[in-house]
Amino acid sequence: MRYLPKSTAERQQMLAAIGKKSIEELFSSIPERYRLRKPLNIPGPYSEEEIIQYFKARAAENSGGYTSFLGAGVYNHLRSVVTDAIIQRGEFLTSYTPYQAEITQGTLQAIFEFQTLMCQLTGQEVANASMYDGSTAATEAVLMAERLTGRQRVLAARSVHPEYREVLRTFAKNSGLQVEEIAFTKSGTVDPKALQGLLKDDVAAVVVQSPNFFGAIESYGALAAAAHSCGALLVVVITEAVSLGLVQPPAEADIVAMEGQSFGLAPSYGGPFAGVIASKDKNVRQMPGRLAGQTTDSEGCRGFVLTLATREQHIRREKATSNICTNQALCALAATVHMTLLGKEGLREMAGQNLSKAQFALGELLKVSGVRRTFDAPFFNEFTVELPKSVKLVNAQLVREKIIGPFVLGTAYPELTKHALVCVTETTTRAEIERFAGAVKKALEQPV
């Protein structure tokens, strides 16, 4: 489809074809009070040179040189220029849904590779072509569990990303789903015994995140056993995909919902990202979204198609597994390219650096008088500390020194005022961590 401007003559011709004299007459059925009676507030028209100057000026407003210790669901990781070079190829960048297998083998194969990588990473058997983002993937995982179990009660850990839980509550509101919270322990994790106490045979899904919102690692085994003991499914949410380079994959989970942003996608104002949903093969017919499959063509050669499409809305209409999802093909492709460049060893190395640097940062912060660790559970690249002063005030000081401070936990957890969620990735250098700890010390010493 091409977008071409119309001439006045062409407009008249189109109006004549439908028997209208003017645009005014065409829109006459719209009540007067809803009509815009002034020109749209759009500057210009500008010449090409003026537009280039305009955008150069806007770009110059960006300030660089900041070091970030903010994670909380979006992570700053190294990205290769190769990723952008590949996803900007016209065949990928401008292509639409690959319904016609005979002309879209490249796109379908890329999606198939993405699905394969996601299965290998998550320890699951089937992954789809991606979702909007991690939060909607988590909600779709719960809806999938509802269909699989025929139950409507959901237990979601309070240590799951607060915004993911908000998205889930939004969907639950008018769909009959009952969402309850599982408290976190003094270690910052879910206690399998406490979970057992909440479980009854009416629970569809137990939703946990690992590393959880506080950065702490949950132990899937015990949680899965508790959930399964009363027929509920375990949904594991992952916001930091790089953790899978070191942390055991959630093979015990029935459904995994993950945010793929950490793989080659820049934080860029919070999107676009790519959600991942993966599960066991036996659950595939209740999985939402598009699936690429491998097949053999009439000449016996390997080929790729969209498969199990009877779950989807263009065939099942209102009975589709989801009418609210789509994939993020280009972002999923970026993740695929990124992971292919990294390789298995590269991912492990990257994850190892995150862990070591986060451990170092915790040590440096604990040297600062008054800083205490909040939870004692093992963590990956994020951890929680309590400050003797408001985190917001400390962050205001940090930003003056070109440091983007940690997430203010009090905004999402009233019980954790003065607690900060610190994130350190492979992009952060030792010198930057030391400068950060020094700046925190200075901020805490300043009189309020």
Place this chain on the structure above:
Amino acid sequence: MAYPKQYRYTKDHEWIDVKGDLATIGITDYAQHELGDVVFAELPKPGTRIETGKSFGTVESVKAVSEIYAPASGEVIEANATLNATPETINKDPHGAAWLIRIRLTNASELGGLMDASGYEAYISAKGKEAQA
């Protein structure tokens, strides 16, 4: 394929074979032929209550997914587990080995409204003529 005389048939192309208060339900040869190659059947678990005229499962073929409607109300006793591995049986033996579910009837009087074999054959033959017209 012959339509068994002892079965009763719905306009949605399901058959029901009643023995006392128990009944076996499947889809007709006409239905399987219209669907084409069947690849999957989604059936209710034992204990599920089904209701006359309401969908209790789906049969999926390479070209479509069709709802299966209950010819009578009852409680599911058994679903045909062999169809998981060999859904193509629905194409080969729709009136026999490819039965879908067994139920315990809760209201046998509902069966009065169903067609017998000759009635059903006349119904599908009229449908065929309609399609040709």
